[in-house]
Amino acid sequence: MTGWRSELNKIGSVEVPESLSWDRVQPGTSGVARRSSRRGVRLAAVGLGIFVFGALGGVAAGGLMHAPDGSSVPKVLVHDGQGWNQYVWDSDKGFACTQLAGDAPGSGEGFGCGMHDPVQPFWAVTRRSGVIAGILYPHTQISATVDGEAVAVESTNCPCGGYDVPSVVFSVELPKTLAEEHAAGGVVWVTLEVHESSHAPGGTPWATLQESVALDSVESGSNT
Amino acid sequence: MEAAAQSDAAAEQTPEAVFLSASADLYRVVFAFTGGQRQVAEDAVAEAFARAIPRWHKIKEPRGWLFRTAFRCAAKDLRRRQLTDDGDPGDRPVEDMTDLIRALRAISPKQRAAIVLHFEMDLPVAEVAERLGVSPSTASVHIHRGRKRLAALLGESEEGSQ
Numbered sequence: 449m450t451g452w453r454s455e456l457n458k459i460g461s462v463e464v465p466e467s468l469s470w471d472r473v474q475p476g477t478s479g480v481a482r483r484s485s486r487r488g489v490r491l492a493a494v495g496l497g498i499f500v501f502g503a504l505g506g507v508a509a510g511g512l513m514h515a516p517d518g519s520s521v522p523k524v525l526v527h528d529g530q531g532w533n534q535y536v537w538d539s540d541k542g543f544a545c546t547q548l549a550g551d552a553p554g555s556g557e558g559f560g561c562g563m564h565d566p567v568q569p570f571w572a573v574t575r576r577s578g579v580i581a582g583i584l585y586p587h588t589q590i591s592a593t594v595d596g597e598a599v600a601v602e603s604t605n606c607p608c609g610g611y612d613v614p615s616v617v618f619s620v621e622l623p624k625t626l627a628e629e630h631a632a633g634g635v636v637w638v639t640l641e642v643h644e645s646s647h648a649p650g651g652t653p654w655a656t657l658q659e660s661v662a663l664d665s666v667e668s669g670s671n672t
Numbered sequence: 673m674e675a676a677a678q679s680d681a682a683a684e685q686t687p688e689a690v691f692l693s694a695s696a697d698l699y700r701v702v703f704a705f706t707g708g709q710r711q712v713a714e715d716a717v718a719e720a721f722a723r724a725i726p727r728w729h730k731i732k733e734p735r736g737w738l739f740r741t742a743f744r745c746a747a748k749d750l751r752r753r754q755l756t757d758d759g760d761p762g763d764r765p766v767e768d769m770t771d772l773i774r775a776l777r778a779i780s781p782k783q784r785a786a787i788v789l790h791f792e793m794d795l796p797v798a799e800v801a802e803r804l805g806v807s808p809s810t811a812s813v814h815i816h817r818g819r820k821r822l823a824a825l826l827g828e829s830e831e832g833s834q
Contacts, residue, residue, distance in 0.1 A: 451829035452822040455772040459704050459792050462769075464696045465714050 591641045597623055687725050690734050695721070697793060701803075702742050705785040706750060708773035716746035739803040747781060775825040782806070783818030790815045 592601045599622070626636060695717060703713040720742035724731060731737045776784045782804055789800045801811035823829070 452775070452819070452826040453791065453829035455775070455826045456787065456792055456822070458769050458772055459700050459788055462700050462703050464699050465710065 593639045594622060594626055595636050597626065599623055685734060687721070687728055691721060694735050694738065698738060698742055701739065701785055701788050701793065702746050704776055704788040705743055705781045706746050707777040707784065708769065712746050712749045712753070715749060716742040719745045736802045740805040743785060743804065750781070771826060775822055778825055779818050779821045783814045783821070786811055786814035787818040787822065791819070
């Protein structure tokens, strides 16, 4: 026995879990997803921004979306390395996972359903999985470079039954060389050229978006 | 100057600033509250922030609100675990803390939180009461009884009753 005060002092040295960290990667746009084994991703919304804390991997993209009733609803897509999950803000329940989608954008039936007409395009953030994902204006096509290197973009106009204006969900896998170069973390510049769907990529882009994306310990494969 | 001071004060109260300054203490107090159940503590703290952020501007004193909410979340989770026997192998106490965790589990959750807030975080009784969401007299009782029981279980400290 060392006395109750000495024992109690040990509480002050209890290690705070790494997953209980704050990530606010790009204010007002997106964040990094926390995934716990029991509770899934925990998210919170502030105005236009989606704040997500925790750092166990995955890709999150979120933003304020128009709801069918005309209101605006924070919504987030999270790729946990195995599939996409959609989280919709509910004032009573908070963020709730509304569906488990397919393996990749566009592959799951109903993927992105209700994810239509983003109020603003928003970026994705990658962490460990080496994938960058996001949601852009509807009826667009995207080409992308990462640190100046052209990369393939997988995107889809979400086939949302009942909605006339689908959004584009996209993902970009980091080139292997870049993933290796940033294996311990770092920052890459991602440039997206957004073209209207009716115009072939290669012409004057409708919009060009460039953002730095922070990477943290890029690990291919599982993020668990 | 006054406007600048107000601006500084507001900056200190942003969700991010409060998270960075208070989340570690909050986690440790909730860790004690749960009797050393790390997963429950972690979930409770994250849940408290997730609930606070959307209504941040309506919360007058975020730190107190976060503590009270985290305690409620943790208590609910502990009750659920008792009902379902949902043990978590990750919740085994670390070896160095076995005696402390065993002693903490012998007192009530509010006593655990009260003594950590008062003796470890150095908060006065009034602030302990505010964090716990109880009256100052109730907080005093939790502190007194918790300290007495811990002393019986772990031994009186060398400095005396403190």
